[in-house]
Amino acid sequence: MKLATWNVNSLAVRLPQVLDWLAANPVDCLVLQETKLTDDKFPQAEIEAAGYNVAFHGQKTYNGVALLSRGAPAQDVVKNIPGFDDDMARVITGTVACAGGGIRVIGGYFPNGQAPDSDKFVYKMRWLDALRAWVADELQRHPRLVLMGDFNIAPEDRDVHDPVLLAGTIHLTPEERAHFQGLIDLGLFDAFRLFDQPAKLFSWWDYRMLAFRKNQGMRIDHILVSQALKRHVEACHIDKLPRKNERPSDHAPVVLTLAE
DNA sequence: ATGCCTTGCTTAGCAAGA
Numbered sequence: 001m002k003l004a005t006w007n008v009n010s011l012a013v014r015l016p017q018v019l020d021w022l023a024a025n026p027v028d029c030l031v032l033q034e035t036k037l038t039d040d041k042f043p044q045a046e047i048e049a050a051g052y053n054v055a056f057h058g059q060k061t062y063n064g065v066a067l068l069s070r071g072a073p074a075q076d077v078v079k080n081i082p083g084f085d086d087d088m089a090r091v092i093t094g095t096v097a098c099a100g101g102g103i104r105v106i107g108g109y110f111p112n113g114q115a116p117d118s119d120k121f122v123y124k125m126r127w128l129d130a131l132r133a134w135v136a137d138e139l140q141r142h143p144r145l146v147l148m149g150d151f152n153i154a155p156e157d158r159d160v161h162d163p164v165l166l167a168g169t170i171h172l173t174p175e176e177r178a179h180f181q182g183l184i185d186l187g188l189f190d191a192f193r194l195f196d197q198p199a200k201l202f203s204w205w206d207y208r209m210l211a212f213r214k215n216q217g218m219r220i221d222h223i224l225v226s227q228a229l230k231r232h233v234e235a236c237h238i239d240k241l242p243r244k245n246e247r248p249s250d251h252a253p254v255v256l257t258l259a260e
Numbered sequence: 261a262t263g264c265c266t267t268g269c270t271t272a273g274c275a276a277g278a
Contacts, residue, residue: 207265
């Protein structure tokens with residue numbers, strides 16, 4: 001059983017790359033962020049033709065998320081965070097089939113936050129509060145849970161290429177990291193860190209300044225698993241290959257492998 | 261220090277990303 005997350009930075013541009021990647025990496029579940037498509041423009045037929053069911057929640061120009069699943073469609077799909085009034089399409093939740101029992105998947109495109117002194121940062125903090133409550137509720141109902149997506153948080157200094165240069169900047173602030181820890185404290189585990197990993201593995205690289213070539217990136221895309229799933233985790237890796245594509249997304253997919 | 265790219269929206273220059 002494989003699950004993955006990928007911020008595609010426009011599904012209109014990246015659809016062929018997503019279909020190519022799925023053909024080479026036929027994961028059971030894939031959540032996408034930054035589709036940037038209203039639902040009427042979502043390429044449902046193309047994705048279904050590739051053998052995937054898909055639930056999606058989009059808006060014009062910004063944000064937008066999708067949940068792809070092989071085999072059965074995701075069940076009990078919820079869009080955004082119930083009870084949190086938000087005009088941005090950032091979260092999609094559903095239960096995907098798995099031999100060992102269904103897995104509740106929450107796919108999120110966390111707010112960027114722009115800068116620590118900005119209104120967008122305030123929104124990011126409010127959004128993270130709401131998400132934490134939503135994940136806590138869902139964990140009560142669904143012990144087998146995965147929270148994955150573009151968190152826009154680098155949890156530790158080792159998750160960025162230059163923690164001294166970037167100290168205190170967006171993605172690294174103590175407030176953001178406290179929120180990441182708050183999710184962990186619900187009983188979740190950063191699947192990537194369940195394993196010894198080589199240094200300087202990242203999931204995002206700026207388009208500018210030849211950042212990818214110089215490996216000046218950050219690890220801000222994450223897969224968190226619940227206690228009930230932790231012992232089934234076989235691997236978690238970042239697939240850098242699509243970042244080498246022509247016209248790539250600035251993010252790479254992150255893939256979780258669970259024992260059946 | 262700033263912008264460096266990329267995208268969408270709209271048609272040329274922003275806003276936003278991270």
